[in-house]
Amino acid sequence: MWGGRFADGPSAIMREINASIPFDKALWRQDIAASKAHVAMLGKAGIVAAEDAGAISAGLDAVAAEYEADGVPEDWDHEDIHMTTEARLAELIGPVAGRLHTARSRNDQVATDFRLWVRDAFAQMDEGLAALQQALVRRAGEHADSIMPGFTHLQTAQPVTLGHHLMAYYEMFRRDRARIADAKERMNECPLGSAALAGTGFPIDREATAQALGFDRPTANSLDAVSDRDFALDFLWCCSATALHLSRLAEELILWASQPFGFIRLPDSLSTGSSIMPQKKNPDAAELVRGHSGRVIGSLTSLMITMKGLPLAYSKDMQDDKPPVFEAASLMGLSIAAMTGMIAGATFNTPRMRAAAELGYATATDLADWLVREGGIPFREAHHITGAAVKLAESRGIALDQLPLADLQAIDARITENVYAALSVDASVAARASYGGTAPEQVRRQVAAARGVLGME
Ligand code: ARG
Numbered sequence: 001m002w003g004g005r006f007a008d009g010p011s012a013i014m015r016e017i018n019a020s021i022p023f024d025k026a027l028w029r030q031d032i033a034a035s036k037a038h039v040a041m042l043g044k045a046g047i048v049a050a051e052d053a054g055a056i057s058a059g060l061d062a063v064a065a066e067y068e069a070d071g072v073p074e075d076w077d078h079e080d081i082h083m084t085t086e087a088r089l090a091e092l093i094g095p096v097a098g099r100l101h102t103a104r105s106r107n108d109q110v111a112t113d114f115r116l117w118v119r120d121a122f123a124q125m126d127e128g129l130a131a132l133q134q135a136l137v138r139r140a141g142e143h144a145d146s147i148m149p150g151f152t153h154l155q156t157a158q159p160v161t162l163g164h165h166l167m168a169y170y171e172m173f174r175r176d177r178a179r180i181a182d183a184k185e186r187m188n189e190c191p192l193g194s195a196a197l198a199g200t201g202f203p204i205d206r207e208a209t210a211q212a213l214g215f216d217r218p219t220a221n222s223l224d225a226v227s228d229r230d231f232a233l234d235f236l237w238c239c240s241a242t243a244l245h246l247s248r249l250a251e252e253l254i255l256w257a258s259q260p261f262g263f264i265r266l267p268d269s270l271s272t273g274s275s276i277m278p279q280k281k282n283p284d285a286a287e288l289v290r291g292h293s294g295r296v297i298g299s300l301t302s303l304m305i306t307m308k309g310l311p312l313a314y315s316k317d318m319q320d321d322k323p324p325v326f327e328a329a330s331l332m333g334l335s336i337a338a339m340t341g342m343i344a345g346a347t348f349n350t351p352r353m354r355a356a357a358e359l360g361y362a363t364a365t366d367l368a369d370w371l372v373r374e375g376g377i378p379f380r381e382a383h384h385i386t387g388a389a390v391k392l393a394e395s396r397g398i399a400l401d402q403l404p405l406a407d408l409q410a411i412d413a414r415i416t417e418n419v420y421a422a423l424s425v426d427a428s429v430a431a432r433a434s435y436g437g438t439a440p441e442q443v444r445r446q447v448a449a450a451r452g453v454l455g456m457e
Pocket of ligand 1 (some may be wrong): 020024079080081106107110314316318319320
């Protein structure tokens with residue numbers, strides 16, 4: 001396609017290092033769609049005769065049908081998906097195929113194809129996240145009253161409800177989806193017609209091609225359009241943020257499924273056994289979600305480093321933009337689906353969660369708050385008194401509300417019988433009814449709001 005000024009063909013090494021067809025064949029649908037939009041515009045503008053444009057368009061349909069049936073052939077001589085398609089088109093319809101590349105370059109072609117691909121990938125990820133959110137909201141609704149320990153520093157802090165904990169992840173994925181919506185909006189401009197870097201002398205209609213491909217408008221600057229990969233970086237950042245959230249959730253599932261915690265059982269269908277230890281049921285899917293997050297975040301780093309030193313406009317380095325994006329998209333699809341299955345299918349051992357909250361002195365803050373409220377004691381002093389009570393209970397291996405009143409009064413005479421009502425884990429969570437707090441009524445409010453947003457029922 002470009003051999004006119006060359007005396008020698010490329011060496012074997014050159015052919016191999018240059019070939020992107022092994023991975024960019026994934027762009028074939030986008031490449032055909034963009035070529036059809038381009039040639040229709042060329043025909044309409046009279047840049048290519050209408051009948052030639054029609055023959056090219058029909059030829060592109062024929063190539064697409066072959067790809068659909070047999071896959072895309074991988075011939076390194078054709079370098080990439082753009083040349084592969086054009087070469088096959090020429091075989092099918094003859095020299096008129098050569099008119100397709102009028103007023104176009106592979107530089108604007110690849111930028112357009114890749115944007116179309118990323119736009120679809122965003123849509124798929126958003127759909128997956130919506131399903132995950134629905135699973136979380138359903139389980140949270142079931143467990144608005146289920147009590148578990150809430151942690152800071154992974155030390156028992158205060159009782160919370162399981163529903164509240166699950167809704168925390170709903171919020172993270174809500175922000176992730178907002179990030180996707182924002183990135184999709186920003187990326188939806190069409191580079192086609194920017195040509196190699198400077199635009200073209202042909203009287204093309206960029207509004208028409210942009211519209212035909214579902215873009216909001218053509219890109220404004222041809223140099224930027226062919227050298228910009230912000231949309232791919234935005235995609236990888238969206239993937240990374242979501243992967244980070246998935247990884248934290250996976251980490252919690254792994255901890256909770258471990259025997260010392262015993263808070264959940266993960267579905268058999270998303271666990272594996274051990275070939276040597278018969279008792280084992282391992283949370284492999286969760287571990288792989290956590291593991292994959294490292295690769296996804298690595299793909300963002302990889303493309304940022306590829307891009308950071310490139311002068312305008314196109315450089316071949318940019319061909320390496322695709323593998324990290326393709327890999328991240330496929331890892332995210334799997335991770336989101338696996339997490340949705342784990343959340344939907346987990347069995348929560350709520351008695352055990354409750355017992356852990358009761359045993360961990362999770363209501364110590366409630367005792368301190370009671371002293372402030374009922375005894376008019378300054379919080380710092382109340383904190384100190386409570387610390388003494390925890391120390392005593394701990395030395396006896398009992399819960400705070402199992403300490404006899406006489407012992408509590410020996411620590412501070414202002415403590416009375418009705419303190420016990422404040423020391424139960426139920427009273428503790430019910431008391432935290434501030435907006436966004438863990439009280440069951442607040443969790444039910446969050447769940448109802450989320451159901452509305454997600455259009456559930
Ligand atoms: N396969 C190339 C890529 O993905 C297409 C653009 C090539 N342009 C060029 N001038 N060599 O980046």
